[in-house]
Amino acid sequence: MQNPSYRGSYKPFVSPRDPCPPITIKYFVLPPQIFTNFQQPGLPQNSPEEALMQGSLWPKFVDGFSREEGIS
């Protein structure tokens, strides 16, 4: 489960002499916690079972990460 709003992207410089086929758009992670300075009370919570699976009691701070995203 990945949330696209927690990713950034940019266009790297591409040289005609790049030895490997160039990647024209690079993606990087902007994890959810960096958009909160201090957690406000009363945020929606996962069920205990969901929280264990997700690694967080609050869905707001879960962004997920999978190799299928192709970030690296």
Next chain:
Amino acid sequence: MWVYEKKLLYPVEVTTCNPMLARYLMEQYGGADGELAAALRYMNQRYTVPDKVIGLLTDISTEEFSHLEMLATMIYKLTKDATPEQLEKAGLGAHFVNHGHSLFYENAGGVPFTATYIQSKGDPIADLYEDIAAEEKARATYQWLIDISDDPGINDALRFLRERENIHSLRFREAVELLKDERDRKKVF
């Protein structure tokens, strides 16, 4: 004082004998941004931070030890039945002659753990900013481990561990906010 529960924080499913993956996971076991470094860093810093954030460092340090235990389980299971030849192919030949099938605190490149990975500056803001950086670096390491591993059971546990780093980072940044609140506050002791 600690109370030990004889189970893992999160279930770890290992279905393959994959010493190469074990070797990569050692980055989070005994590496600079790994769980051992995190646990020891916070456990030690907690004595000289303002009262308000001592508990946070204790709690997160304790949790990091439970993460360390998960990594140990993964590494052990991925290597326990590997032959010396298989270990050698995975780049663990030098590890094997020194440690046999046992685990050791070293990184994916075989560099042994050192206390120089961590710091305690005695300055709360300096220490907390180091802790925030450590959490983000651990998060990134988990990302690259997920990207290099094709084991779904391992990747599920790594995904869980990565999400924990998100929360730890936020908690440390909240600790900084708590300390900033102390600014210019007139206090009577």
